[in-house]
Amino acid sequence: MTIEEQFQHKIEEEIKIEPKDWMPDKYRQTLIRQISQHAHSEIVGMLPEGNWITRAPSLKRKAILLAKVQDEAGHGLYLYSAAETLGISRDEMYHQLHTGKAKYSSIFNYPTLSWADIGAIGWLVDGAAIMNQVPLCRTSYGPYARAMVRICKEESFHQRQGFEILLVLSKGTEAQKKICQDAINRWWWPCLMMFGPADEQSPHTAQSMQWKIKRFSNDELRQKFVNMIAEQVKVLNMTLPDPDLRWNEERKQYDFGKINWEEFWNVLSGNGPCNKQRLDARKKAWEEGAWVREAAAAYAEKKAMKAHTQVA
Amino acid sequence: MIGEYGTKYYYGDYGEGKGGTPATSSQQQTQEEMNSWPLWEVFIRSKQGLDHKHVGSLHAADAQMAMENARDVYTRRNEGISIWVVESKYIHASNPDDAGSLYDPANDKAYRHPTFYNLPDEVKHM
Ligand SMILES: [Fe+2]
Ligand SMILES: [Fe+2]
Numbered sequence: 001m002t003i004e005e006q007f008q009h010k011i012e013e014e015i016k017i018e019p020k021d022w023m024p025d026k027y028r029q030t031l032i033r034q035i036s037q038h039a040h041s042e043i044v045g046m047l048p049e050g051n052w053i054t055r056a057p058s059l060k061r062k063a064i065l066l067a068k069v070q071d072e073a074g075h076g077l078y079l080y081s082a083a084e085t086l087g088i089s090r091d092e093m094y095h096q097l098h099t100g101k102a103k104y105s106s107i108f109n110y111p112t113l114s115w116a117d118i119g120a121i122g123w124l125v126d127g128a129a130i131m132n133q134v135p136l137c138r139t140s141y142g143p144y145a146r147a148m149v150r151i152c153k154e155e156s157f158h159q160r161q162g163f164e165i166l167l168v169l170s171k172g173t174e175a176q177k178k179i180c181q182d183a184i185n186r187w188w189w190p191c192l193m194m195f196g197p198a199d200e201q202s203p204h205t206a207q208s209m210q211w212k213i214k215r216f217s218n219d220e221l222r223q224k225f226v227n228m229i230a231e232q233v234k235v236l237n238m239t240l241p242d243p244d245l246r247w248n249e250e251r252k253q254y255d256f257g258k259i260n261w262e263e264f265w266n267v268l269s270g271n272g273p274c275n276k277q278r279l280d281a282r283k284k285a286w287e288e289g290a291w292v293r294e295a296a297a298a299y300a301e302k303k304a305m306k307a308h309t310q311v312a
Numbered sequence: 313m314i315g316e317y318g319t320k321y322y323y324g325d326y327g328e329g330k331g332g333t334p335a336t337s338s339q340q341q342t343q344e345e346m347n348s349w350p351l352w353e354v355f356i357r358s359k360q361g362l363d364h365k366h367v368g369s370l371h372a373a374d375a376q377m378a379m380e381n382a383r384d385v386y387t388r389r390n391e392g393i394s395i396w397v398v399e400s401k402y403i404h405a406s407n408p409d410d411a412g413s414l415y416d417p418a419n420d421k422a423y424r425h426p427t428f429y430n431l432p433d434e435v436k437h438m
Contacts, residue, residue, distance in 0.1 A: 071388070074385050084369070090348070106326070208325070293348070299374075300374035
């Protein structure tokens with residue numbers, strides 16, 4: 001067996017690949033790109049929700065939202081450290097994000113216009129994320145799989161708190177019902193886009209399937225998500241903004257309308273409503289934090305030197 | 313538009329930006345990067361009586377900061393009652409290529425396992 005065959009054999013036997021094991025360059029590159037961009041998405045994803053922390057309607061909601069956003073920061077960190085095991089530095093990853101070389105999920109380039117958006121994000125955006133992340137717990141690269149297990153444990157609270165926000169609004173005043181429906185209308189289609197293009201348009205995912213980095217196709221996961229949400233929305237007494245959505249008795253699945261891929265590629269290439277704002281916020285945080293990083297490093301060095309002279 | 317990023321796109325992997333493959337372009341090491349905080353490995357004891365277990369890593373300027381960050385990143389939901397942090401550069405790891413010569417000798421020493429010994433059924437509790 002060649003070394004490549006041995007590698008593929010391990011993958012087929014469901015033996016995890018660990019950092020020091022031999023792996024094809026392409027596998028390493030694919031993973032670095034995927035894990036780092038997944039990390040960026042967690043970090044940028046804090047921004048739309050952060051927008052409502054100071055304006056949450058009650059102290060309870062504020063505490064919950066703070067905890068949720070803090071979790072997302074943690075998710076970013078678990079993933080950055082998993083990517084670092086493949087030989088890329090943290091600073092390099094930040095650099096790629098700040099210069100626009102690395103992408104992040106297009107969903108975070110949409111604005112959060114009302115409090116109901118926080119509910120819709122938890123229910124739909126985190127819901128779509130969970131759909132994708134649960135199979136990633138069994139992905140072939142050990143550190144990535146372990147990070148995903150940790151993340152998935154924390155995600156279910158995110159989705160539930162979002163649904164609960166909408167549930168309260170759906171039983172409220174006419175104005176509250178209205179913002180609830182409006183948020184669902186605006187977030188629904190971008191959430192379906194989170195799963196990526198239709199399978200026949202993304203033949204290259206085949207390689208990632210063979211390496212068991214990815215385990216289900218984009219369309220399979222999207223369909224599962226639609227089936228789940230189409231039922232849950234009834235509990236809210238709200239509707240999804242799709243006239244073609246209906247149960248197909250033969251397929252035992254929901255049929256749904258066409259996705260506007262034009263919009264998707266547009267947002268991904270930088271022309272979404274908030275792309276510039278999001279990236280500017282990340283760069284500003286990085287640049288304005290420079291003095292903190294330097295001061296802490298200088299302090300640590302001074303302390304280490306002191307300890308050294310005391311020993312000597 | 314599709315052509316610009318290739319057709320590769322799925323959750324977590326958003327294709328490549330205009331500057332080519334992000335992962336493989338190696339940047340010049342900046343001054344800042346050389347000053348960046350070292351990497352620490354984090355080990356957590358989840359409850360009294362169990363071993364500390366490796367949970368991940370993080371960057372911090374010194375041990376105290378590593379400890380504080382480890383608490384915030386890895387124990388937000390009572391995952392632990394004790395934390396160890398150690399700077400990653402002090403960890404020495406065995407090489408996976410040596411796995412054969414390191415662990416194979418144990419394979420032919422079945423007599424190290426209790427099941428190797430056939431005893432009459434009358435012998436109880438052994
Ligand atoms: Fe997350
Ligand atoms: Fe989340």
